[in-house]
Amino acid sequence: MVNRLTDQLFTAAVWSAAILVLVMFCWLLGDLLLQGGHHLSWSFLLSAPENAGRSGGIAPILVSTLLILAVALAAAIPLGLATAAWLAEYTRDGGRGARAVRMSLDVLAGVPSIVFGLFGNAFFSIFLGLGFSILSGGLTLACMILPIFIRTSEMGLAAVPDEWRRGAAALGMTRAAALWHLLLPAASPAIATGLMLGIGRATAETAALIFTSGYVDRMPESLSDSGRSLAVHIYELSMNVTGGDEAAYASALILIGLIITINAIAQALSERWLTRRIITA
Amino acid sequence: MLRRIFLFILAGLLMLQSQTASATDERLVLTGSSTVAPLALEIGKRFERHHPGVRIDVQSGGSSRGVADTRAGLAGIGMVSRALKPEEDDLTAHTIAMDGIGIILHRDNPVNSLSDEQIKAIYTGRVRNWRKLGGPDRTITVVHKAEGRSTLELFLHHFDLKNRQIKAQVIIGDNQQGIKTVAGNPDAIGYVSIGTAEYESTQGAPIRLLPMDGVAATVANLRNGRFPLSRPLNLVTRDGITSELAKRFIDFARSETIHDLLAAQFFVPPPHVSR
Amino acid sequence: MFHADRWLAPLLATLACVTALVLLLILGFLWNEAWPVLTEGGWRRFIDAEGWYPLEGSFGLLPMLWATLAASFGALLLATPIGLASAIFVRFYAPQSIAGLYRNLLSLLAGIPSVVYGLWGLTVLVPIIAHWRPPGASLLAAILILALMILPTIALTSISALSAVPTALLQGAASLGLTRKGMILGVALPTAHEGIVGGIMLAMARALGETMAVLMVAGNVVQTPSSLFDSVRVLTANIALEMAYATGQHRAGLFASGMLLTLLVVLLAWWAAHAAGETRHG
Numbered sequence: 001m002v003n004r005l006t007d008q009l010f011t012a013a014v015w016s017a018a019i020l021v022l023v024m025f026c027w028l029l030g031d032l033l034l035q036g037g038h039h040l041s042w043s044f045l046l047s048a049p050e051n052a053g054r055s056g057g058i059a060p061i062l063v064s065t066l067l068i069l070a071v072a073l074a075a076a077i078p079l080g081l082a083t084a085a086w087l088a089e090y091t092r093d094g095g096r097g098a099r100a101v102r103m104s105l106d107v108l109a110g111v112p113s114i115v116f117g118l119f120g121n122a123f124f125s126i127f128l129g130l131g132f133s134i135l136s137g138g139l140t141l142a143c144m145i146l147p148i149f150i151r152t153s154e155m156g157l158a159a160v161p162d163e164w165r166r167g168a169a170a171l172g173m174t175r176a177a178a179l180w181h182l183l184l185p186a187a188s189p190a191i192a193t194g195l196m197l198g199i200g201r202a203t204a205e206t207a208a209l210i211f212t213s214g215y216v217d218r219m220p221e222s223l224s225d226s227g228r229s230l231a232v233h234i235y236e237l238s239m240n241v242t243g244g245d246e247a248a249y250a251s252a253l254i255l256i257g258l259i260i261t262i263n264a265i266a267q268a269l270s271e272r273w274l275t276r277r278i279i280t281a
Numbered sequence: 282m283l284r285r286i287f288l289f290i291l292a293g294l295l296m297l298q299s300q301t302a303s304a305t306d307e308r309l310v311l312t313g314s315s316t317v318a319p320l321a322l323e324i325g326k327r328f329e330r331h332h333p334g335v336r337i338d339v340q341s342g343g344s345s346r347g348v349a350d351t352r353a354g355l356a357g358i359g360m361v362s363r364a365l366k367p368e369e370d371d372l373t374a375h376t377i378a379m380d381g382i383g384i385i386l387h388r389d390n391p392v393n394s395l396s397d398e399q400i401k402a403i404y405t406g407r408v409r410n411w412r413k414l415g416g417p418d419r420t421i422t423v424v425h426k427a428e429g430r431s432t433l434e435l436f437l438h439h440f441d442l443k444n445r446q447i448k449a450q451v452i453i454g455d456n457q458q459g460i461k462t463v464a465g466n467p468d469a470i471g472y473v474s475i476g477t478a479e480y481e482s483t484q485g486a487p488i489r490l491l492p493m494d495g496v497a498a499t500v501a502n503l504r505n506g507r508f509p510l511s512r513p514l515n516l517v518t519r520d521g522i523t524s525e526l527a528k529r530f531i532d533f534a535r536s537e538t539i540h541d542l543l544a545a546q547f548f549v550p551p552p553h554v555s556r
Numbered sequence: 557m558f559h560a561d562r563w564l565a566p567l568l569a570t571l572a573c574v575t576a577l578v579l580l581l582i583l584g585f586l587w588n589e590a591w592p593v594l595t596e597g598g599w600r601r602f603i604d605a606e607g608w609y610p611l612e613g614s615f616g617l618l619p620m621l622w623a624t625l626a627a628s629f630g631a632l633l634l635a636t637p638i639g640l641a642s643a644i645f646v647r648f649y650a651p652q653s654i655a656g657l658y659r660n661l662l663s664l665l666a667g668i669p670s671v672v673y674g675l676w677g678l679t680v681l682v683p684i685i686a687h688w689r690p691p692g693a694s695l696l697a698a699i700l701i702l703a704l705m706i707l708p709t710i711a712l713t714s715i716s717a718l719s720a721v722p723t724a725l726l727q728g729a730a731s732l733g734l735t736r737k738g739m740i741l742g743v744a745l746p747t748a749h750e751g752i753v754g755g756i757m758l759a760m761a762r763a764l765g766e767t768m769a770v771l772m773v774a775g776n777v778v779q780t781p782s783s784l785f786d787s788v789r790v791l792t793a794n795i796a797l798e799m800a801y802a803t804g805q806h807r808a809g810l811f812a813s814g815m816l817l818t819l820l821v822v823l824l825a826w827w828a829a830h831a832a833g834e835t836r837h838g
Contacts (some may be wrong), residue, residue, distance in 0.1 A: 009297050025296060036387065051323065051545060052319035052323055052545075132340055214338075215318065215341050216339065216340070218336075228342065239317070239454070239456075239457045239458060240316070240455055241319050241457075242456075242457070242474075242476065242481065242546065242547050243480055244457075278478075
């Protein structure tokens with residue numbers, strides 16, 4: 001009897017928490033829509049900013065953002081998957097190598113974003129000579145999303161049952177083949193989660209990009225051009241430009257739309273290319 | 282199917298890329314004050330339209346960065362939102378605009394003006410309640426700027442205070458943060474750029490600018506030089522090492538053709554524009 | 557036949573090393589920049605000094621350190637139960653269609669820029685708190701905003717961890733007559749605990765390193781917080797506020813505070829790993 005009651009209380013608690021999150025989100029989104037909704041239009045998406053961003057649109061900024069993201073993912077995904085695979089498959093639990101890499105990841109996760117920006121500026125922009133560029137920004141972001149991505153991917157790989165690995169070995173598959181065709185696909189939900197968290201972090205990042213990919217709001221012609229990301233644009237409009245609030249909120253709405261789209265694509269891709277290959281019992 | 286969509290988007294991006302001009306453009310880089318940056322950005326765009334084949338890249342990072350980068354040759358021109366200090370005599374300042382600093386209160390606060398003494402008392406914590414100044418019985422929320430900012434230095438200098446003496450409840454970074462903080466708190470007092478405050482209050486932000494020394498805090502009074510608390514917005518260059526392009530840009534920035542851009546950012550032209 | 561494997565292991569190991577290398581580079585950079593202030597007086601001056609007046613050479617970091625810890629742990633305290641509950645909701649209570657939507661909602665929240673959270677906090681949350689107790693920009697505001705920001709991380713990683721619990725275990729629990737609550741608390745959570753703790757660690761690191769949003773809502777006065785309504789300045793906001801205008805010793809001092817923060821995260825991660833006990837996997 002008591003069991004039933006506590007079970008119901010528990011259910012109520014869980015549902016309340018879920019609803020609370022929903023309410024907070026609606027409040028936030030509602031405020032954004034209220035303040036910036038009327039600033040949205042097709043020309044907003046397709047034209048260049050004018051009047052310090054208060055009128056005109058955000059087309060070059062969208063392009064810069066996507067390019068920075070592309071660079072960050074191109075650097076972080078191979079590196080991240082390789083490190084996760086190495087940690088999950090090739091190291092002993094207490095092994096020195098594993099501990100060293102894991103510790104590095106924990107520390108990396110804790111470095112403040114503004115320090116990443118200053119580091120990115122000193123290393124990518126000045127030392128490697130990339131200057132204020134999309135490349136600098138993307139590579140700096142890659143450093144930032146590695147810890148999240150690797151940790152979730154590793155967890156996913158670790159959760160794959162050992163029998164699968166033994167089965168693959170028994171069939172004569174190389175470890176490389178087992179990894180590529182079996183283990184990674186099996187871990188793909190976790191990898192996708194890591195990817196989405198990483199993308200979320202990357203698109204949300206402001207401080208790191210001000211010092212690396214910069215402030216220029218022109219349409220970038222190459223990866224070595226400086227380009228403002230959407231988050232930096234929002235910051236600039238709301239904190240620095242007089243009367244830029246409306247455009248800032250509108251840009252925030254676009255950013256949210258962008259994230260929804262990218263997440264949907266990431267999810268669909270991970271399903272298509274990876275999960276479908278495996279039929280689970 | 283998804284692969285095709287992906288490739289389509291990629292192709293589209295690449296096409297957008299190839300539409301713009303080539304890489305043999307002459308380039309000028311400006312870094313520095315985030316207050317000057319939006320203005321410099323717009324002046325730069327207009328300059329580019331008048332001079333095809335030229336690129337003006339503006340980066341922010343703060344006045345100190347502007348000074349450092351110009352000295353190191355990383356930037357052709359530095360943007361500095363204050364007068365140059367004595368130890369910065371290896372640089373030349375070209376003033377392109379003036380900005381004023383005014384005290385703001387929440388619109389619902391009945392207090393109409395404050396004397397210099399009263400402002401000093403509030404900011405040093407000697408007076409903590411609006412009651413003593415003719416207002417409601419509520420604790421004052423003092424809003425102050427972070428160390429190193431030009432606005433702060435100007436404020437301290439004008440009221441002859443040291444930063445150590447200030448007792449604040451909220452410390453802000455940029456102007457807009459100050460405005461939003463005061464707008465959200467009926468007991469707050471702060472100081473921000475006059476142009477910004479004037480604009481925001483016409484847009485409905487519940488704030489009010491106070492007169493200083495009896496002079497109303499308006500952009501008009503900045504323009505005619507009557508307002509006591511103002512600062513220059515400067516483009517600085519390194520003595521002897523200024524490119525032709527930089528000189529042309531500075532001349533352009535000080536000409537009358539860009540006065541509408543100044544007005545759009547709520548600054549005023551410098552008092553003695555010779556060209 | 558086993559050709560591929562001969563280069564796979566070293567390749568993976570090398571790439572993993574690159575990751576560790578990035579960290580070394582960052583630490584090296586921090587050390588290099590903080591050097592000038594560390595040589596003159598070492599670490600002690602960060603604790604003994606009477607306040608943060610960098611232009612006068614006084615680098616007392618303690619109040620900001622306490623503020624950082626208070627804000628981050630407050631946020632964790634708030635976000636962990638709610639995040640976990642959301643994860644449990646998605647995995648065990650929600651109908652299939654809602655689960656997918658809710659998960660997307662969480663991914664979305666994870667991607668909203670800190671600037672937007674900060675802006676919303678400044679224009680909506682802070683005035684509400686100010687109404688209750690001025691100044692409004694306070695430790696409480698920082699905790700609330702941070703909690704909102706790290707909640708998606710905790711929820712999403714927990715969902716991942718809970719989904720990895722073998723269904724056989726859950727079916728076994730059901731067949732033993734456990735209620736849903738009993739199954740969740742007694743079987744699913746303990747099994748998934750490593751993944752969940754991992755998520756909490758990530759969230760903690762995020763909270764400690766968050767700059768923009770906290771800068772906008774916390775008030776930024778350098779003082780040790782004595783109540784939730786006190787205005788505080790966290791270490792990251794300090795760096796962001798002053799870095800652009802700092803030169804020489806001041807700048808070095810800011811980098812030193814960045815190092816302190818990183819060190820803090822490492823210590824906490826190490827402690828958490830030991831306290832939770834590393835369980836074996838694979």
